[in-house]
Amino acid sequence: MATLLSQELQVAPRDTLWIADENSKSLLMQGFTFAGDLLSNRWDVAKLAEGKVGRSFFNDFAFEVLERSYRRIVYPVSKEKAVVHHVINRAPHLLEEESGNPGELVLLGGKQSGIKSYATKAAQRFGCAKQLQKHGTEYISCNPLHRSGGEAVDDQNYTQLRPLEELHGLHSKPGLFGWNKIDRGSALLARHFAELTPSDGACVVDLGCGYGYLCAQLAQQGHFHFTATDNNAAALLACSKNFRELGIEGVVVPSNAGAELTSGTADLIICNPPFHQGFQVEGELTDRFLSQTARLLKPGAPALFVVNAFIPLPRKAGEYFSEVHLLAKENGFCVYKLST
Template identity: 40%
Template sequence: MRDLAFALLYDTFKTARTPALWVVDENIDIADIPDGLHGFSAITNRFDVAQALETKGWDYQLNDYLLEAQPREHFASIFLRIPKEKAQGHYLINQSGQLLCHGGSLFLSGMKQEGIKGFIDRAAKLSGQSADLWKADKQTWAGEIRFEGPMGEPLEDKDYRILRPAPQDDHFHFLSKPGIFGWDKIDQGSALLVSHLPSLIQPYSDINCALDLGCGYGYLTLHTGRLLNIPVVATDNNAAAVFACQHNLAQAQRQGDVTLDDCGTHVEGEFPLVICNPPFHSGFSVDNDLTDRFLASAADHLTKTGVAIFVTNLHIPLERKASHFFQRTETMINNGHFKLVRLSLPKK
């Protein structure tokens, strides 16, 4: 397995008491998902992970970690490789304590630089029991925490379940939440795209709708609809992002549909405009294939006379990658941090 922390956790699957629940976090590489196990179920907030779980024969749920809907005091074992967002991790630990039967065990794993020892210590304080620790190396740790009595004060999870005000601008008051990539900021690359969008599409006529690939909480979706006065179809791999984007569209009374999908694979039809700020990070690592998948989807969904606008960090070789999918690639803006690349004439 590529992720040593998950490999360390997976070693305990085979001897775990059941029923068991695997809370599949954002770090998992879908190639590392094992075959389903008897007595195990899984829950994920990622569409691509859910597809892989189904292929591997897992009993699974796809949602924004709605652990409140799971049976209380039911599971003998719960497994979690800690997520990137601290508030999300605290929420999952708090809820796990509610779901475990008397004497049930929460298994945590992660890397030292991700704060795994702090998570284990806080989970142990919540349970009132000391943790059993083991490690693969100096950087990769795991712990088992038993829940055998009344729990302590819940860990601070910033009301994870609830949408809350995110950074606003002159046009929109966005709502967002922990668990969405960049949930508490306006991405500078997306803001750059919005500021130049009208001029970038000026040579192209008949743009009456658009597709936003990887919409997050909906910043590009809402501004594209506002600037061009068109409906926007938005899609994201993350269940929390889809929920937030749907809410923001409704709140702003903008036209659009939001779907949970992997790089727009299941979105039907073609669009005269595709916009994308590709989230090149998958979990904690840089996913070199992710940008390729967004480019392929953009080419598949773009009309022959349409235009796609991508914004990326300067170090992403988007132009070289895009040449495999588009006949025309133009770097229109470079501000020293981000670049806007205009793509047209899809190869299909």
């Protein structure tokens, strides 16, 4: 993907918008530079892009902050369908014609990314013929904009936060992994809060907070100060809304596994770490969350982790913690208490 993406970004770069989620990270890590603008819903991608692109923006794909139009938009498709549909819907408003040549949306993706379906929907939205070219294991779809383009595709009202009965009234939105359900692992972890509740006034850090389910559950057990972090802009919007609605004391901040937080300040860390980066399983993510947890905890303070049972957390955690205690194993998930 990196090679194909870099080639597409070199076409009229100053007039190109790069829509970059986590699937674009590898190219930036290779030191790639780009004269155009980059918009990402991932905090680490937007930060990594600073100094390497013309302008770097971090938000939940709120395109109005760009305050300009483009000749080309290049987008390696995201894992979440609603995100891709949102981009397809909004792209025509960002594109401009030059010397009679229409602006175009370029979609890239592997076979399992849904690229063939997205190419069809983009062609319908743009009023153009479907174009899909194969490059090795990757596909590219170029969609020139016809002003008589078609209707918008269903993006599940992407921009709207909403309270959901399935989440017991918590607010969430598309663009967030598992946005409309309670994660089974998180629910299992929350069942142990009553027996492991910290003292009132404790500083609790939630690494990878999502829409804030774990914080909302723990807040029922006492009065604490929460620092909720996530790498995903949609998660930060939803979690902030739930903090306000529930009167939870604390802050919600963008962070790459807590790397931006001050060392040795947490009385308790709660975490349901991701193990996917885009379409790939990424084992290094667990190590990153564990190392940051060890750095952030006060001496002797505990952390509570829940992971899929296939994640070898005891082996990974042994590098950072002297005690790794299995609290529960159920329905393919394991809950661990970690301490130094």
